[in-house]
Every structure is written in structure tokens, then in C-alpha cells.
Amino acid sequence: MRAHLARVDAVIIQAVIAGALSFSHLHDLAEAAGQGGWKAWAYPVSVDLLLVAAWRRMREQQRAGQPAGGPRLWFLIALAASLGANIATAGLLDLGHVPASLRVVVAGWPAVAFFGGTLLAHAPRTVEEPAAPVIPEPEPEPSSVPAAVDTPRSDELPKASTDPAPEEPAPSPVLAAPPHVPAVALPPALIDRAQALAEEHRTATGQPADPDVVRTRLGLPPSMTPSVAAHL
Structure with a gap:
């Protein structure tokens, strides 16, 4: 447990340091390009927010089995933009005499970020519709009036037969049940994908996912349904 917390702490510290440095580089570049005051501080926020939003949408579409070309582009x-600002402030560019082309790029970034953020926010999301619950048919209630029982008369009773009892036929041999076919092992990546689809279905519908439906979405043949069900 302590080792896990230590790894998490190290990752968080590293992320904070890297984010602070990148934030500072973007601010310095925007200020050198003529965007002073609060505008220079807004540029790194815009770049980092677009980076995080595009990453989250890309992961969502990949888990849903949809193409993620648009989020990946943004x-x-x-x-x-973030990497370019870090390189530009490494001494390769004179921040006192920024080229006009870089000033144009920095000035046009808000429109580009607004367009990309709008596309990411309003991209359609595919949600599986929950299956309609199956309502079992009510069983017929037994009648409370007992049926009349006909008592046969003595002359209608069958007479005991004096013939020897016929020999019972020998029981037919019982065929052995076919051996259980073990489920085929799936690759770890395919197991993670199947579990992610099942969890998404359970979150959306509140019901466990059907292994056959998960197998169909993974593009596997019907014979792989037991293998998929073994990992759900």
C-alpha cells in the first residue's frame, strides 16, 4: 500500500512540475508576441484545457468502439502548441524580436481553440438503449372446486392376467455426455476491452451485459462467446 501511494505521489509531483513549466513557457511566449496582461495568462489555460478535453473524448470514443480521429487531431x-512554446523559450528564439508569423499564430490561437472545443463538446455520443424487460406470463390459478372422481364398478375392473410377465427389454446404453470444451484464452487487451464494454452497459442500463452482445461488438465468431463470458 505504501509503495502504491509513493508511486502515485511521485506521478502527481511530476505532473505538477511539468504543468507549471509548460504553463510558464506558454505565458512567456504569448507575452513576447504582444499579448500582455491577463491575455498572456489565458493562453496556457486555453492550450491545456483543449489538450485535456481532446484526450478525454478520444478515450471515450475508443472505449465505445468508435473512430477517434477528430479528438486525436485536436x-x-x-x-x-504546448511543445512549440517550450522549444521557442529554450533560447532558440529572441523573445525581444518575435517574428511576425509567430505573432499571427499566437493571435489566431483563440479562434482555433474555440472551434476545437466546440466540436469536442457537441460531438454526438452513442449510448446503448436498455433492453425492454421481459414480463413473464402469469401462471393459471388452480381451480378451487375439486374434479369429480369416477369410481369404477367391480365388473369394470381389469382381471388379473395368468400369462407370465413379459421380459423387460434390456436398457439401452447411456451415451456419455460430450466433454466440456474449455473457453479459449483471450489476449489481455481483448479482455480489457470486453470488460470495459460490459461495465459501460452496466452503467447505462443497470443490468449485466449479455456475453453474446459483447462478443458481437468485439467482432469475434460465435464460438468465442464462452471465452468472453468467462471474463465478464
Whole structure:
């Protein structure tokens, strides 16, 4: 437990340091490009927010089995803006005499970030509709009036037969049940994907996912349904 907390603490500290440095580099570049005051502080916030939003949407669409080309494009654009600011402030660029082309790029960034954020926020999300519950048919209630029982007369009773009892046929041999076919092992990546689909279905509908439905969404043949069900 302590080792796990130590790893988490180290990751958080590293993320805070890297984020602070990148934030400072973006601020310095925006200020050198003529965006002074509060505007210079807004640029790093815009770049980092677009980076995080694109990453989250890309992961959501990948878990849902949808193409994530759009979010991946905006993630690369935001990453290029952050990485470019870090490189530009490494001494390779004279911040006292910023080129006009870089001033144009910095000034046009708000429109680009607004357009990308709007597309990410309003992209359609596919949610599986919950299956309609199956209502069992009511069983017929037994009648409270007992049926009349006909008592046969003595002359209608069958007479005992004096013939020897026929020999009973030998029981037919019982066929052995086919051996249980073990489930085929799935790759770890496919297991994680199947569990993610099942968890998404359980979150959306409140019911466990059908292994056959998960197998269909994974694009596996019907014979792989037991293997998928073994990992849900």
C-alpha cells in the first residue's frame, strides 16, 4: 500500500512540475508576441484545457468502439502548441524580436481553440438503449372446486392376467455426455476491452451485459462467446 501511494505521489509531483513549466513557457511566449496582461495568462489555460478535453473524448470514443480521429487531431494540435512554446523559450528564439508569423499564430490561437472545443463538446455520443424487460406470463390459478372422481364398478375392473410377465427389454446404453470444451484464452487487451464494454452497459442500463452482445461488438465468431463470458 505504501509503495502504491509513493508511486502515485511521485506521478502527481511530476505532473505538477511539468504543468507549471509548460504553463510558464506558454505565458512567456504569448507575452513576447504582444499579448500582455491577463491575455498572456489565458493562453496556457486555453492550450491545456483543449489538450485535456481532446484526450478525454478520444478515450471515450475508443472505449465505445468508435473512430477517434477528430479528438486525436485536436489533441495533436494542442500538444504541438504546448511543445512549440517550450522549444521557442529554450533560447532558440529572441523573445525581444518575435517574428511576425509567430505573432499571427499566437493571435489566431483563440479562434482555433474555440472551434476545437466546440466540436469536442457537441460531438454526438452513442449510448446503448436498455433492453425492454421481459414480463413473464402469469401462471393459471388452480381451480378451487375439486374434479369429480369416477369410481369404477367391480365388473369394470381389469382381471388379473395368468400369462407370465413379459421380459423387460434390456436398457439401452447411456451415451456419455460430450466433454466440456474449455473457453479459449483471450489476449489481455481483448479482455480489457470486453470488460470495459460490459461495465459501460452496466452503467447505462443497470443490468449485466449479455456475453453474446459483447462478443458481437468485439467482432469475434460465435464460438468465442464462452471465452468472453468467462471474463465478464
